[in-house]
Amino acid sequence: MENLKQLKEFLSKPKNIVITTHHKPDADALGSSLGLSGYLKKLGHTVKVISPSDYPRFLFWLPDNESVLCFGKHDINEIKKTVENADLICCLDFGCYPRLEQMASIFEQVNKPVLLIDHHINPAIEPTYNYHDVKAAATAQLIYELIVELGDKDKIDTAIGEALYAGILTDTGSFKHPSTTKKVHQIAGELIDIGVNTSKVHNRIYDNNSEERLRFLGYMLSNKLKVLPEYRVAYFTVSAEELKKFNSQTGDTEGVVNYALSIEGMVMSAIMIERNDSVKLSFRSIGDFSVNDFARDYFNGGGHKNAAGGTSAIPLTQTEAKFLELVQKHQHQLLQTKN
Numbered sequence: 001m002e003n004l005k006q007l008k009e010f011l012s013k014p015k016n017i018v019i020t021t022h023h024k025p026d027a028d029a030l031g032s033s034l035g036l037s038g039y040l041k042k043l044g045h046t047v048k049v050i051s052p053s054d055y056p057r058f059l060f061w062l063p064d065n066e067s068v069l070c071f072g073k074h075d076i077n078e079i080k081k082t083v084e085n086a087d088l089i090c091c092l093d094f095g096c097y098p099r100l101e102q103m104a105s106i107f108e109q110v111n112k113p114v115l116l117i118d119h120h121i122n123p124a125i126e127p128t129y130n131y132h133d134v135k136a137a138a139t140a141q142l143i144y145e146l147i148v149e150l151g152d153k154d155k156i157d158t159a160i161g162e163a164l165y166a167g168i169l170t171d172t173g174s175f176k177h178p179s180t181t182k183k184v185h186q187i188a189g190e191l192i193d194i195g196v197n198t199s200k201v202h203n204r205i206y207d208n209n210s211e212e213r214l215r216f217l218g219y220m221l222s223n224k225l226k227v228l229p230e231y232r233v234a235y236f237t238v239s240a241e242e243l244k245k246f247n248s249q250t251g252d253t254e255g256v257v258n259y260a261l262s263i264e265g266m267v268m269s270a271i272m273i274e275r276n277d278s279v280k281l282s283f284r285s286i287g288d289f290s291v292n293d294f295a296r297d298y299f300n301g302g303g304h305k306n307a308a309g310g311t312s313a314i315p316l317t318q319t320e321a322k323f324l325e326l327v328q329k330h331q332h333q334l335l336q337t338k339n
Contacts, residue, residue: 056251095123
């Protein structure tokens with residue numbers, strides 16, 4: 001990490017610290033935030049986690065979740081005051097302020113020291129303290145490694161460990177993605193030694209579906225899955241009306257894109273979701289086909305090589321047409337990619 005010694009010195013005295021992460025946080029974003037928060041509180045700091053939006057109910061079990069300030073749910077003046085009074089801003093699992101969406105201006109306008117901890121490609125934030133590694137499987141992995149580098153491994157208790165394990169579990173796809181290295185398994189083993197019940201964490205994340213979500217998933221697989229074997233691409237589209245029909249909640253569409261990629265022979269998958277003022281896109285791929293480049297070049301997005309997201313300002317039907325044109329454009333690359 002850059003400036004590790006300086007960060008350790010900075011943290012040697014009690015500070016007011018704010019931790020934030022990207023809009024619609026997933027298990028890695030929120031688990032990393034709450035894990036780091038738990039550690040910093042043990043050092044005697046006053047810490048507040050601020051989320052730019054709500055997040056899935058299956059993450060409500062995370063330790064100290066009830067203390068999170070959510071933009072749109074809590075008083076915006078309280079959020080602004082908390083940020084203004086901070087001695088340090090920690091940006092976790094994102095690399096540019098627009099990922100905070102409506103909350104971005106609050107952080108862009110405040111001149112405070114920044115700690116960036118992230119594993120996404122090409123961060124735009126210029127931090128005071130930087131812990132950025134695109135080879136890391138999860139931001140939660142980086143939080144664990146940072147605590148160890150600071151000499152405080154003994155301060156990682158079961159609650160902190162559960163939060164970090166949740167992030168590692170989900171961002172590795174239950175330890176199946178190529179980013180799952182020997183080090184990742186070693187960290188998971190060390191968290192088990194601390195007392196983390198891995199089965200409990202897995203069940204709380206993956207086995208807490210609502211009836212509506214399962215019916216929505218069945219509908220998507222039966223009626224909305226489109227497979228283009230000539231391009232080795234499969235995708236979904238879902239309208240705002242369909243989301244309403246199944247009483248879709250935050251997190252209900254998470255992971256649906258992976259079902260399309262699981263079809264034999266597919267190289268890329270996508271899901272296009274109609275929201276209030278835009279279409280949100282999520283991409284997955286295998287091998288050398290970079291959906292990070294695809295999302296960045298055409299949909300104002302980005303992320304990882306094989307997992308990325310983007311946004312479209314045009315209607316859903318036009319977004320789908322644009323996507324299909326781009327798939328045809330990249331046909332040669334898609335067909336040449338090895339499974």
